[in-house]
Amino acid sequence: MKQNTLRKLISLGMIAVLAIFFTLKSPYFLTASNLSAIVRDSAVAGIAGIGLTYVILTAGIDLSTGSVMALAGMVMANIYTYTLIPIPVMILAGLAVGLVCGAINGFVVTKLKLPEFIATLATMGIYxxxxxxxxVRDSAGSIQSVQMRASSFTVLGSGVGGLYWVVLALVGQFLLKKTRFGTNLYAVGSxxxxxxxxGINDTAVTILAYVLSGLTTxxxxxxxxxxxxxxxxxxxxGYENYVIxxxxxxxxxxxxxxxxxxxCVFGAxxxxxxxxxxNLMSVPSTEHDLVKGIVIIAAVAFDALQHQDKARSWLRQFRFLQKKEVT
Known part of the structure; x- marks a missing residue:
């Protein structure tokens, strides 16, 4: 069975097991409103994860996602507070910030030849x-939380956000499986x-992967x-952790x-x-990371095991070919 298919089945199996467990523990879990809330709350990491998937496919990493979210949001907050610019233009400005941040990440990784971890750790702090x-600050210079309650903006956080995520996931998978760019991503990472x-321009592929990561972030x-x-x-x-x-x-x-x-959608x-x-089981938030940490250790361990199996398979094939040449 292909590794991708196996991992999807394992993720679906874990979702099913957890859903049954939480249903038995709380009567409020398996309700339409709660299931809708799960999808909506997963959308942020899921949307950002689409672009990050491209980066990781090149064997890279992007630790700056949480900071890019904050910078894009604060640019929009300034526009919202101090100007009369329409909401759609404000949103476009936020997307432009993501594109620029992604391009900077890609440039630092490919042109300055810094390791991806170090490069994006540095840009995380910069952003x-x-x-x-x-x-945005008050008259005394204290940083303020900007309330952004225009209905044309808050609609994105409702059910529309979940639909938005589905559309982006479909487009993202299409780019990955049906375009030359997607093929090149797999080739560079493999x-x-x-x-x-x-003849693949690995520099261009890597930069574009980081640009798309910045955009989806x-x-x-x-x-x-x-x-x-x-x-x-x-x-x-902390969102960089959730996205990864x-x-x-x-x-x-x-x-x-x-x-x-x-x-990535299943993971989110x-x-x-x-x-x-x-939360429904009233488990303290301080213990949430303990559970999620165990889950990610299991996932990474499984990934390492799969690559060991693949390496052993390649080694067996290589030895078989050697014997064949000798005979």
Whole structure:
């Protein structure tokens, strides 16, 4: 069975088991309103995870997603507070921030040749610092939480947000499976040297992956601000963990070359289901990360095991070919 298919089945199985467990523990879990809330609350990490899936497929990583959400949100908050610019234009400005941040990440990784972890760890701090620099302040200079309650904006945080996520996931999977860009992503992540020898422009592929990651991250930040109806300088803190967890749990290999957008969607729903169920069971929030940490360790361990099995298979084939040549 292909690794992708197996990981999807495992994710679906975990969702089913958790759903049964939480249903037995709480009568409020299996209700239409609660299930809708799970999908809605999973949308932020799920939307951001679409672009991050592209980055991880190249064997890269992006730690700046939470900070990009905050910076895009704060740019919109400034526009909302100090101008009469229409809401759609304000949203476009937030998306532009995501594109620029993604392009910077891609440039630092490909042109300055910094390791992805170090590069995006640095930009994570830079983007968060810029968010505080441009934060909306009162007359005394204190940073304010900006209330953004225009109906044309808050609608994105309602059921529309869930529909928005579904459409983006379909488009994202189409790009991954039906375009040359998607094929090149798998090629670069699976075998970097072979991709170069095949004539693939690995630099362009990697930069575009980071640009799309920045764009979908900004989209996730917009949905988050719409759901909470506010923007703060601390918005998105810790979301990089949720986004990475969603991708990894959904079968996107940190070693590159393996993964799909639907897998990331399943992973995001699984994380949202865990959060929701633990809250219904009145489990302290301080213990949530304990449970999610165990889940991600299991997912990464499974991924490592699969790659070991694949390496052993390649080794057996290589030895068989050697014997065949000798005979």
């Amino acid at each position: 968060r610092s810029l968010t505080y620099v441009i934060a 075998n970097f040297k072979a991709a170069q020898l095949s 900004a989209m996730g930040g917009i949905v988050l601000a719409s759901m909470t109806q506010q923007c703060m300088a601390s918005t998105g803190s 967890m969603s991708a990894v749990i959904g079968g996107v290999s940190l070693l590159g070359g393996v993964g799909t957008v639907p897998g 729903i699984l994380i949202g289901l865990l959060n929701n169920g633990l």
